Amino acid sequence: MTIDLSKIEYFTEEDSVEAVTSRTSSQADERLTVVWAALVKHLHAFAKEVDLKQNEWDAGIDFLTRTGQICDENRQEFILLSDVLGLSMLTDAINNRELVGATESTVMGPFHVKGAPELPMGANISLDGKGESCLFEGSVVDRDGNPISAARLDVWCDNVDGYYDVQQPEIQPKWNNRGIFTTSEDGKYSFRGAKPVSYPIPYDGPVGQLLKLLGRHPNRPAHMHYIVSAPGYKTLVTHSFVDDDQWLTSDAVFGVKASLVAHFEKTPEGNTDWRSPFDFTLVPG
Amino acid sequence: MTIDLSKIEYFTEEDSVEAVTSRTSSQADERLTVVWAALVKHLHAFAKEVDLKQNEWDAGIDFLTRTGQICDENRQEFILLSDVLGLSMLTDAINNRELVGATESTVMGPFHVKGAPELPMGANISLDGKGESCLFEGSVVDRDGNPISAARLDVWCDNVDGYYDVQQPEIQPKWNNRGIFTTSEDGKYSFRGAKPVSYPIPYDGPVGQLLKLLGRHPNRPAHMHYIVSAPGYKTLVTHSFVDDDQWLTSDAVFGVKASLVAHFEKTPEGNTDWRSPFDFTLVPG
Numbered sequence: 130m131t132i133d134l135s136k137i138e139y140f141t142e143e144d145s146v147e148a149v150t151s152r153t154s155s156q157a158d159e160r161l162t163v164v165w166a167a168l169v170k171h172l173h174a175f176a177k178e179v180d181l182k183q184n185e186w187d188a189g190i191d192f193l194t195r196t197g198q199i200c201d202e203n204r205q206e207f208i209l210l211s212d213v214l215g216l217s218m219l220t221d222a223i224n225n226r227e228l229v230g231a232t233e234s235t236v237m238g239p240f241h242v243k244g245a246p247e248l249p250m251g252a253n254i255s256l257d258g259k260g261e262s263c264l265f266e267g268s269v270v271d272r273d274g275n276p277i278s279a280a281r282l283d284v285w286c287d288n289v290d291g292y293y294d295v296q297q298p299e300i301q302p303k304w305n306n307r308g309i310f311t312t313s314e315d316g317k318y319s320f321r322g323a324k325p326v327s328y329p330i331p332y333d334g335p336v337g338q339l340l341k342l343l344g345r346h347p348n349r350p351a352h353m354h355y356i357v358s359a360p361g362y363k364t365l366v367t368h369s370f371v372d373d374d375q376w377l378t379s380d381a382v383f384g385v386k387a388s389l390v391a392h393f394e395k396t397p398e399g400n401t402d403w404r405s406p407f408d409f410t411l412v413p414g
Numbered sequence: 415m416t417i418d419l420s421k422i423e424y425f426t427e428e429d430s431v432e433a434v435t436s437r438t439s440s441q442a443d444e445r446l447t448v449v450w451a452a453l454v455k456h457l458h459a460f461a462k463e464v465d466l467k468q469n470e471w472d473a474g475i476d477f478l479t480r481t482g483q484i485c486d487e488n489r490q491e492f493i494l495l496s497d498v499l500g501l502s503m504l505t506d507a508i509n510n511r512e513l514v515g516a517t518e519s520t521v522m523g524p525f526h527v528k529g530a531p532e533l534p535m536g537a538n539i540s541l542d543g544k545g546e547s548c549l550f551e552g553s554v555v556d557r558d559g560n561p562i563s564a565a566r567l568d569v570w571c572d573n574v575d576g577y578y579d580v581q582q583p584e585i586q587p588k589w590n591n592r593g594i595f596t597t598s599e600d601g602k603y604s605f606r607g608a609k610p611v612s613y614p615i616p617y618d619g620p621v622g623q624l625l626k627l628l629g630r631h632p633n634r635p636a637h638m639h640y641i642v643s644a645p646g647y648k649t650l651v652t653h654s655f656v657d658d659d660q661w662l663t664s665d666a667v668f669g670v671k672a673s674l675v676a677h678f679e680k681t682p683e684g685n686t687d688w689r690s691p692f693d694f695t696l697v698p699g
Contacts, residue, residue: 134675140500140668142507148668149500154629161627164464169499171460176504179452186496186505193492197482207478211471214454215425215434219461220471222427342446344439383425383433390419 142177146170192335199334203295205239209336212236212382213345221366228363230272231412235384237366238354240293245283245307252310253321256302260289260326263393263403265369266319269312269357270410276316277411280359283309284320286352291328312359324393324403325351327376340381347381350374353391355409363414369407427462431455477620484619488580490524494621497521497667498630506651513648515557516697520669522651523639525578530568530592537595538606541587545574545611548678548688550654551604554597554642555695561601562696565644568594569605571637576613597644609678609688610636612661625666632666635659638676640694648699654692 140148150166175181196206211217217236225234248254255262269280285307287293294305310318329347332340340347352368368384369391370377377385391407425433435451460466481491496502502521510519533539540547554565570592572578579590595603614632617625625632637653653669654676655662662670676692 134662134672139671140503140507142504142511145500145504145507152628152630152664157627157629164466164470165628167460167464171456171463172499172501173504175452175456176501176508178456179449180508181449181505183505183509185449186501190490190492190496193478194482194485194490197479197485197492200479200482205475205479207475207482211475214457215430216457216461216471218425219427219430219458220466220468222425222430223461223465224468226427342442343437343450344442345437377419379437386424387419 145173149173192339195335203298204331204334206331206334206336208239209330209334210339212238212330213336213340215383218383227414228365228412230410231363232357232365232367232409233386233388234365234367235386235389236382237356238382238384240295241283241285241354241356242295242307245285245309246304248308248310248320250310250313250317250319251321252308254284254304254306254308255288255321255323256305257288260323261403262321262401263324263405264319264321264396264399264401265353265405265407266317267406267408268316269318269359270316270408271362272410272412276312276314277359277362278312278314278316280312280316280318280357280362280409280411281309282312282318282409283356283358284322285354286322286325287328289323289326291326296331321401322353324405325353325371327351327371327374330381345381346376346379348376349380349382350376350385352384352389353405357409357411359411361413362411365409365411367409369405371405430458434458477624480620488583489616489619491616491619491621493524494615494619495624497523497615498621498625500668503668512699513650513697515695516648517642517650517652517694518671518673519650519652520671520674521667522641523667523669525580526568526570526639526641527580527592530570530594531589533593533595533605535595535602535604536606537593539569539589539591539593540573540606540608541590542573545608546688547606547686548609548690549604549606549681549684549686550638550690550692551602552691552693553601554603554644555601555693556647557695557697561597561599562644562647563597563599563601565597565601565603565642565647565694565696566594567597567603567694568641568643569607570639571607571610572613574608574611576611581616606686607638609690610638610656612636612656612659615666630666631661631664633661634665634667635661635670637669637674638690642694642696644696646698647696650694650696652694654690656690 294301332347351371358364393405579586617632636656643649678690
């Protein structure tokens, strides 16, 4: 066989994007074709803009490899990387543009676990009993303020030591600081738990090393996680943040929004040390 | 403590890049600061351009995690990913712009091993004796055509089954199809080996799945790898490609350049089945 060398589409720095994207088959999935072409374009633009050095490429390969290898069933380092890059919050923003009039969304984070216990209103999710206690309560309503019944609130937070139960399976009780509550016709919810505390994202791995090199701290301001869902409404993934937290202004993963900062008030007469009212507004979807 | 919420720099889709890059400490390494800022800018531009969906982000996290987890001492899936993205060739191009007048460079690939045997000129690197035999010979010269002495040629290639020795440690002899040759004053080199054959890059992992979805084949045209180095000259990483290979026009990793396609001629009278002359030109550096 004779190859006509003049017909080879050689890779050059100038035509690098076209050299790669022209290889995609016309039979490939349309959306994949678009996403892949954009990825190649922006990745090559990055490398060209910074004149990426060979040893920097080597360091990048090594970083990504270590990031993958530290992942296990309880550790998701690529989510952390996405978080500190702001990509998680950007994806959240892109996917929730239509939430006009709803409670604002924020990142899911890597610590949600499916299948938490279904609990009656008022139940206490703090199984280790550590930390200051808090009553969380409010309503789930639609944009007109009407109560939404059968709304599920899947809630989770860290304990007083700053760890989620899945980070300390041999120390914390299973399902510590987790629970699912379902509203009745009045749309109201309430539960007791530990007042969340601020904590560092796991920083003993590649992402922690990166933050250190960037001179960034790894801390997240204290927050309670919520997934609020109801039939006929768009599911909301969000947090409520504790309003006196020192890291509110510099959340390591950029998750804070003004509307998500909840009031926490001391309750000297109550059954708990604190009370935090917070309402959720859902939009149809 | 009271937090002035109006002072929080909230993350928004519009200001997403600034929200992230403004966190970098002024004490951070200057080059890291530049590379990080460019990475965040282009990554966010990618996500915005394609309106990255939440389930696509999920798929990306899963893909990167699996890519990291398949890596081990003999498998480097992130290099393969970089290769099929054209990023490896782009980095090569960026880092070798000054090689004017020299033999062109191409990708190192993931199969080089340091410490191959130092062999005398004319030695046979094919230890399994499989495939068609070939005499590789030529000169290492400077831009004026003067021979370069003490030039080291670190060479490696696959065997007739399309695998490097490190991919088949229990089948192939150690150092099969590898060797290091050093020129004397005439600048000439020669060695015998198997005529390289085309082969697929490892495609039983995430990168192979990606290629399949893109409708791209995983094959590389047959080639001999070279690292050519000499005191006072810039080290050259390159291949010579077999000139009758069907994949020359569509190398899965974009490594082919016209000047690197070597002539392979049948040698009915010789000690080997084939002969391939190829000269290397080095530039000072």
